[in-house]
Amino acid sequence: MQELLDPKPLGPRRSPPGPVVIWNLIRRCNLTCKHCYSISADTDFPNELSTEQVFEVMDDLKRFRVPVLILSGGEPLLRPDRINTGTRNLFRSSMTSNTCSVLSSLGKSVSAEME
Ligand code: SF4
Numbered sequence: 001m002q003e004l005l006d007p008k009p010l011g012p013r014r015s016p017p018g019p020v021v022i023w024n025l026i027r028r029c030n031l032t033c034k035h036c037y038s039i040s041a042d043t044d045f046p047n048e049l050s051t052e053q054v055f056e057v058m059d060d061l062k063r064f065r066v067p068v069l070i071l072s073g074g075e076p077l078l079r080p081d082r083i084n085t086g087t088r089n090l091f092r093s094s095m096t097s098n099t100c101s102v103l104s105s106l107g108k109s110v111s112a113e114m115e
Contacts, residue, residue, distance in 0.1 A: 018065040025054065025083065026074040031098050040074045051081040072096040 026048060029040035049057070061069060071083065075098050 017067040018061070020068040020070070021061055021066050022070040022072055023057075024073055025049075025071050025076045026079050028078050029073060029075040029098060030078065031075070033098075038074055051083070054081075054083055067092065069093045070096060 024038055027038055027040050027045045028043060029036070029038070030042050032041070058069070069092075071093065072095070076083070076095050077097055
C-alpha cells in the first residue's frame with residue numbers, strides 16, 4: 001500500500017516485464033455483430049500471417065519479454081492452423097472467442113481437441 005501512496009522510481013536492479021499484448025490474429029469471424037471493432041466477415045482475408053510468420057512474431061514478443069499474450073480477432077479459432085502457443089512455450093496466454101468465453105491456459109494448447 002505504501003508503494004501505491006508513495007511510488008519510487010524503478011531502480012537499476014528492477015527489470016519490469018514487457019507489456020501485455022492483445023493480438024487480433026485473424027480478421028475472419030463467423031458472426032456479424034453490429035458493434036464489430038474489426039470489420040470482420042465470414043471470409044478469408046488476403047495477406048494474413050502464415051503459421052511460420054505468427055511464430056516469428058511470437059519469438060520476437062518473447063525477446064521483448066511480453067509476459068501475457070491474448071489471441072483475438074475476428075475469431076481466432078477459425079485459423080486453419082489453430083495456432084498453438086504451447087508449442088512456443090512462451091507466455092501465459094488466453095484466447096478471446098465469440099463463444100463469449102475466455103479459454104485460458106498456461107502455455108497449453110487451444111486446439112481442435114477442445115471442440
Ligand atoms: S464476435 Fe467479435 S470479431 Fe466476430 S463479428 Fe462479433 S465483434 Fe466482430
